Amino acid sequence: MTDGLLDLARMDEAALYRHFDSSPGGLTEQAAQEKLGSIGPNRIADDVRLSVLREILRRLMTPLNGLLLGLAVTSWALSDYRSAIVIAIMVLLSVGLGYVQEHRSSMAAARLKRMVQVHSSVKRATPDFVEMPLEVLVPGDIVRLSAGDLIPADLRLLSAHDLHVNESSLTGEAMPVEKRAAPDADASAPFDAPNLCFMGSSVVSGFAEGIILKTGRTTYFGEVAKQIVGADTASSFDRGLNQFVGLMLRFMAVLVPLVFIINGVTKHNWLEALFFAVAVAVGLAPEMLPMVVTMNLARGAIAMSRKRAIVKRLNAIQNFGAMDVLCTDKTGTLTQDRVVLKLHLDVEGRDNRDVLAYAWLNSRFESGLRNLMDEAILEHGGQEEHPISAGDYTKLDELPFDFMRRRVSVVVRRPEGEALLVCKGAVEEVLSICTQFRKGDEVLPFAGDQAEAIRAVANGLNRDGFRVLAIACRTMPALAEGQYSVNDERDLTLIGFAAFLDPPKETAGPAIADLQKAGITVKVLTGDNDLVTAKICRDVGLDVGQLLLGRQIEAMSDTELAAQAEVTQVFAKVSPTQKARIIAALQANGHVVGFLGDGINDGPALKVADVGISVDTAVDIAKESADIILLEKSLAVLGDGVTEGRRVFANIIKYIRMGASSNFGNMFSVLGASVLLPFLPMAPLQVLTNNLLYDFSQTTIPTDNVDPEYLTTPRRWEIGNIARFMLFIGPMSSIFDYATYFTMLFVFDAWHDPALFQTGWFVESLLTQTLIIHIIRTARIPFLQSRASNALIATTLIICAIGVALPFSPLGATLGFKPLPALYWPILAGFLLAYGVLTHIVKVWFFRRWGG
Numbered sequence: 001m002t003d004g005l006l007d008l009a010r011m012d013e014a015a016l017y018r019h020f021d022s023s024p025g026g027l028t029e030q031a032a033q034e035k036l037g038s039i040g041p042n043r044i045a046d047d048v049r050l051s052v053l054r055e056i057l058r059r060l061m062t063p064l065n066g067l068l069l070g071l072a073v074t075s076w077a078l079s080d081y082r083s084a085i086v087i088a089i090m091v092l093l094s095v096g097l098g099y100v101q102e103h104r105s106s107m108a109a110a111r112l113k114r115m116v117q118v119h120s121s122v123k124r125a126t127p128d129f130v131e132m133p134l135e136v137l138v139p140g141d142i143v144r145l146s147a148g149d150l151i152p153a154d155l156r157l158l159s160a161h162d163l164h165v166n167e168s169s170l171t172g173e174a175m176p177v178e179k180r181a182a183p184d185a186d187a188s189a190p191f192d193a194p195n196l197c198f199m200g201s202s203v204v205s206g207f208a209e210g211i212i213l214k215t216g217r218t219t220y221f222g223e224v225a226k227q228i229v230g231a232d233t234a235s236s237f238d239r240g241l242n243q244f245v246g247l248m249l250r251f252m253a254v255l256v257p258l259v260f261i262i263n264g265v266t267k268h269n270w271l272e273a274l275f276f277a278v279a280v281a282v283g284l285a286p287e288m289l290p291m292v293v294t295m296n297l298a299r300g301a302i303a304m305s306r307k308r309a310i311v312k313r314l315n316a317i318q319n320f321g322a323m324d325v326l327c328t329d330k331t332g333t334l335t336q337d338r339v340v341l342k343l344h345l346d347v348e349g350r351d352n353r354d355v356l357a358y359a360w361l362n363s364r365f366e367s368g369l370r371n372l373m374d375e376a377i378l379e380h381g382g383q384e385e386h387p388i389s390a391g392d393y394t395k396l397d398e399l400p401f402d403f404m405r406r407r408v409s410v411v412v413r414r415p416e417g418e419a420l421l422v423c424k425g426a427v428e429e430v431l432s433i434c435t436q437f438r439k440g441d442e443v444l445p446f447a448g449d450q451a452e453a454i455r456a457v458a459n460g461l462n463r464d465g466f467r468v469l470a471i472a473c474r475t476m477p478a479l480a481e482g483q484y485s486v487n488d489e490r491d492l493t494l495i496g497f498a499a500f501l502d503p504p505k506e507t508a509g510p511a512i513a514d515l516q517k518a519g520i521t522v523k524v525l526t527g528d529n530d531l532v533t534a535k536i537c538r539d540v541g542l543d544v545g546q547l548l549l550g551r552q553i554e555a556m557s558d559t560e561l562a563a564q565a566e567v568t569q570v571f572a573k574v575s576p577t578q579k580a581r582i583i584a585a586l587q588a589n590g591h592v593v594g595f596l597g598d599g600i601n602d603g604p605a606l607k608v609a610d611v612g613i614s615v616d617t618a619v620d621i622a623k624e625s626a627d628i629i630l631l632e633k634s635l636a637v638l639g640d641g642v643t644e645g646r647r648v649f650a651n652i653i654k655y656i657r658m659g660a661s662s663n664f665g666n667m668f669s670v671l672g673a674s675v676l677l678p679f680l681p682m683a684p685l686q687v688l689t690n691n692l693l694y695d696f697s698q699t700t701i702p703t704d705n706v707d708p709e710y711l712t713t714p715r716r717w718e719i720g721n722i723a724r725f726m727l728f729i730g731p732m733s734s735i736f737d738y739a740t741y742f743t744m745l746f747v748f749d750a751w752h753d754p755a756l757f758q759t760g761w762f763v764e765s766l767l768t769q770t771l772i773i774h775i776i777r778t779a780r781i782p783f784l785q786s787r788a789s790n791a792l793i794a795t796t797l798i799i800c801a802i803g804v805a806l807p808f809s810p811l812g813a814t815l816g817f818k819p820l821p822a823l824y825w826p827i828l829a830g831f832l833l834a835y836g837v838l839t840h841i842v843k844v845w846f847f848r849r850w851g852g
Contacts, residue, residue, distance in 0.1 A: 005220075008156055008213050009193040010183050016156060016211055020140030026123035027140045035138035042137045042153055042215040044199075044222050056095055065091055068285060071278050075684075078275065086688040087282055093696065095291075118623060120152040121145075139212050145197075146207040146367075147400065150624060154219045155210035157181040157195045162400050162486075163206035165197055166603075176204040190220070202603065205402035207367060240717030241293065244656055247723070248286050248663060255667050256281045262674040276680050279687035280670055284663045292655045295702040300648035307640040308631040310616075316627035318652075319611045320594070321645030324519060324714040325586050327579075327605070328596040330526040330533055331372075332615075332633045334540050335502040339372040341380040342466065343499035347437050349457045355496035356380065358471045362424040365395045365410040373469060373500055393420075397484040404575070405429060406527075411476070411484050419478040422471070423492055427458045427529070430470035430494070437494035446494060458497055462531030465539070466499040508540040511635035518642060519713040522635075523569055523586075525579045525595075525605070530572035537570050550574040553581065561585045579605035592714065596630075596638065613638065649715045650706045654777050655698055657725050661776070662769055664730030669737035673761075676741070679754040682765075683816050686758055690766050697770045697799040700791040707778050707786055721850055728846055729776070729839060733768055736835045740764040743827055759807050759817040764828055766803040768835055770796055775839045779847045782840065 008016065017023050021031060060069065072087035120137060121129040121144040129144045134152045137143070143152060151165065157179060164176035180194045187193040197210060200221035216222055260277035264270040297318070301311040311317055331337055344359065346352040356377075363374040393412040396419055401408035407425025414420050423430055434446045437454060444450065461468045472492035512522050522542065526533050527550075534544045548564060550573040556564065562585040571582055579595075583605055586593045595602070595609035606612035606625035614626035615633040623629060630637050673681030682690070740761055744750040750757035774796065778786035788796075807817040 005154065005190040005196060005213065006187060006193060009187065009190065009196050010185055011156075012183075013158060020211065022140035022142070022211065023125075024142070025125050025127070026142040027138070028125040032124060032136070032138050032141065035140065036136060039138055039218075040216060041135040043135050044217060044219075056099060060091070060095055065095065065290075068282060071282055075275070075278055078271065086685065086692055089692060093291075093692075093699075118150060118152075120149070137212055137215055139215060141212045142209060143212060144207070144209050145203050147203050147205050147402075149203045151197045151199055151201045151203070153199050153212045153216075154214040154221075155197050155212045157197065157208050157210045160195075160208035161206055161398060162402075163208045164204040164402065165201050166204050167191070167198065167201040179208070181208070206400045240719055241289070243719045244660070244722065245286065245289065247660070247719070248284060251663060251667060252281055252284045255284065255670070259670055259674055262671070263680065266674065267679065272680065272684075275684040276682075276687070279682075279684035280666075283666065283687050283691045286656075286659045286663075289655065289659070292698065292701060293652055295699075296648045296652050299702050300644050303647075304628075304641050304644050307644070308637055309641045310629040310631065311627075312629065313627045316611055317645045318649050318717075319592065319645070320628065320641050321647075321649045322592045322714050322716045323594040323611055323642065323645075325521045325523060325591045326515060326594045326596065326638070327523045327525050327583060327586075327609070328635070329598070329602065330524055330528060330536060331502060332598065333596060333635060334504055334508045334524070334536055334542075336505050337372065337502065337633065339376045339467070339500045339502045341373075341376040341498060342501050343461070344496065345457070345461075345499065346496040347439060347454045347457065347494060349460070352496050355471055355498060358422050358473055358495050359424055359469070359498045361393065361412065362408065362410050362422045362471070365393075365398070365412060366401075366408055367398060372502075373467070373498075376500055377498065396478065399484065399486055399489060401425070405486065405489075407489070409489055411488075413478055417478065419476045421474045421476055421484075421488060421492075423473065423489060424469050424471055424498075427455075427468055427470045427497070430472050430492070431455070433489050434470075434472050434492045434494040435490075436492075438496075443493055454494065459531060461497065461499045462529050463535065465532060465535040466501060467528065467532050469498045469500075471495045471498060502536075504536055504539045505634075507634060507636050511639055512541055514639050515635065515642070517712065518639065520642065521569075523565075523571070523582075525571045525574055525582060527574060528572060530570075533570060533572040542569060544570050547572060550578050553578050558585060558588070562588050565589070576602070576604050580608045583608045592716065596635075598633065643711050646711045646715050647706045649717075650710050651701050651704050653715075653722075654704065654773065655701050656722060657729070657776055658698065658773055660722055660726040661729040662733065662772075664726045665733035665737070668731065668734040669765075672734075672738065673741060677757070678751075679757075681741075682758045682761055686762050686815055686817070689815055690762055693766060693799050693802060694769050697795045698773070700789065700795045701773070703789045703791040704777060705787065705789050707780060709779070724850060725846060728842055732835065732839045732842060733772070735838075736768060736831050737761070737765065739831060740828075743824075747827070748821055748824070753818075755816055755818045756820070759812075759820055760824060762817065763803050763807065763820065764831065767800055767828070767832060770799050770803070771832060771836070772839060775836055775843060779844065782836075 008019070011019065013024075021027075027035070060066075068087055068091050072084045072091070075081075075087060076084040118134045119131040120134050122132045122137065123129050123142040123144070124132075134150075137152055139153075142158070143155065145151070145163070157163070158181055160179055160181045163179045165179050166176050178194070179197060182195060184192070184194055190196050191198075198221060199219040214220075256277050259280050260273050263273035263276055267273060297314040300317040301314060304311055304317070328334070341356075344352060344356040346355060359377045363377040366374060392415045395410060396413055397411040399409040399411075405425070406429040407423055409421050409423040411419050411421050423433070431446070431451075431454075436443050437446045437450070446454070458468050458470070472494045474488075474490075474492045476488065515522055524533065524537055524542065530547055530549055534547060537544050546568055547570045548568045550571075553561060553571070553574060558581070561581060565582050565585040566589055571578075574582070579597075579602065583593050583595055587608075587610070592610045594611040594613055595605045596613040597606055598615050602614075603625050606614060611628065612626040613628045613630065614623050615630045616623070628641065670681065741757075744757045744760040748756060748760070750760065773792070774782045774788055777788060780786040787793075806812045806815070808819050812818075
């Protein structure tokens, strides 16, 4: 899978350029386009658009549809052509509606995904790097990498500075690997070559330039992906659906052979019994389930897109609704993400322009991952006079920021010729490498009471809500570029502190309150200072309580962390791996956990979470790891998404409860009728027609309204709850089926008139099944306290009207129906009213006992 990479790793740069017809300035645009045309886009898997015919065939080849088509073929082979046609219509209805809905949603998703394309910095025969979509890269392109970037392809480094790459997705090694541009002739495998980087990994720290060797499916990552296509782990949502389908198929496996044998023995017509058994099998199969699920998820994705949220994975919508714990970072979510430099103070807390000067110098020459504080320093530095001018200094080297050191240093040459190392970073991490501090014109040892007094200055700023960076420096001998290392960050002199304000968002407090009302616990996971974090959390209404620090988490076992994570709201100064550990601990406690993050340090947590949520301005690795991408970093947008997830789940559950209870009730009705009657309780074609009309009435469930109280708590898939609902509600329909049997037999003397009996049961069965959705769909009093959507009401009325009119129509005669006596209709109305009231009473009891 890595053929030829070692040879390319051992080549000198000139040979590499010749091999790819490239140059230090990169490919020309024309050469790149020619390569792109012959090699194809830099994608692991193309978004292949199947033709309409192939897409429909793909949908037909599901276990449910395969079963139904098999039954249709069986009916045709037995010369029951009308039944075969009805079964085929049912399958085509499910496949056609599902195709239309998914096609619409995929078109919308494609448009939205284009808004969050991943880009890479590329040089194309120009002196400067420009941002281009990752998919247009080709072998021979020169790319630039910095912290937070995904490695866009398999590439060979041309230059690198303190480059550390996370290759865990490829090698399983959790610790970042240091990479260097120099060839290593001793490397025995591509992953041992320090100058090779691979697609699927990401830059943790440092920066580099490289030449692309392989793209798309020819990369190592692409080759691995080919071998694991289709090996995705099913989500809890998928497993729940499969459990339901399995439950229905087990019912069929028991009931259908039983119906066949009973009717064959009692009616002495085995061929007719077989037709009836086939029709019963079709009636029990939840053939519309794939279409209903697809329509619900597609509608949810489209609705969320209107609320500025892009759904990358449809099933994540349901997980959104099931989420009961949301872990989020602080910056930009709770705060305005608009950092302003307010103070530049010496170690005594007095305003000092030298502090600004040194901070400005560090940010000016930093070339790695710049953040909002760097931008604030540069903007503020341009507004005030200070003793340092960029023209008087030249950059010698840089020690880039990483999330272990939590600081960044630049080395510049002073006008006098000596080197100056300027360090900027988190207070504790910078103070840990300081041995002295500057007080006025004096340089004093950093120790004892004076050191504590200096720490008190920083802590006071934190308590006031400031984010604080410490600034320190050291004079050194001037060396060549690349000869400085993190070991030179020692014996520094502390200059002072830069204090920033990132005010809390006005919307954060109300949004958190809304999420809490919705049954979601909000927890803050941040790498920032604990005092600043506590202040911001209090400002937005979060109960800080017992705050947990990264160093405390490091000393805990997984069991201890699980216990602490349950009662802790705020976690500060945590590392990327600790964020992932906290989420895993919450999951171990039975929670469905969402994580909102946008930085490189959020990648592990986004992967571990049940729902990974990022924003379109996030670094590449965060966007790639997320299930849902927000176009606005706001908890309010998140709240809308949660509501939509619960609405989707509610409407799917309505169909499943309906199908499960109806089929369970039908099992008793069909078995009893088969034993009691000297003829078939309903002709096979009538069973199929009943099922076709009933299924059509359910196609509008995805449009249905959902009661507000259902949206106030997290909703999970519980197959046990569905099974209990089926056991209690299903027999309700059987009671009135038997009441109809006895009415037809003893009131209308249908013992010797099978057509009359079959017509009476057909109409009662269709109307009870169709109308009962209005009882089951809500925990409230139906029609009075909770009203269905207009579309669901319309399909219900249409199907009921068809059911009532069918016995009196020419088509009814073709189906074997006959007009019903006038007395039948008031009796039926009474049955329907009684059925609705009884079912509502049992349903209310059920919801109070086991929940809705």
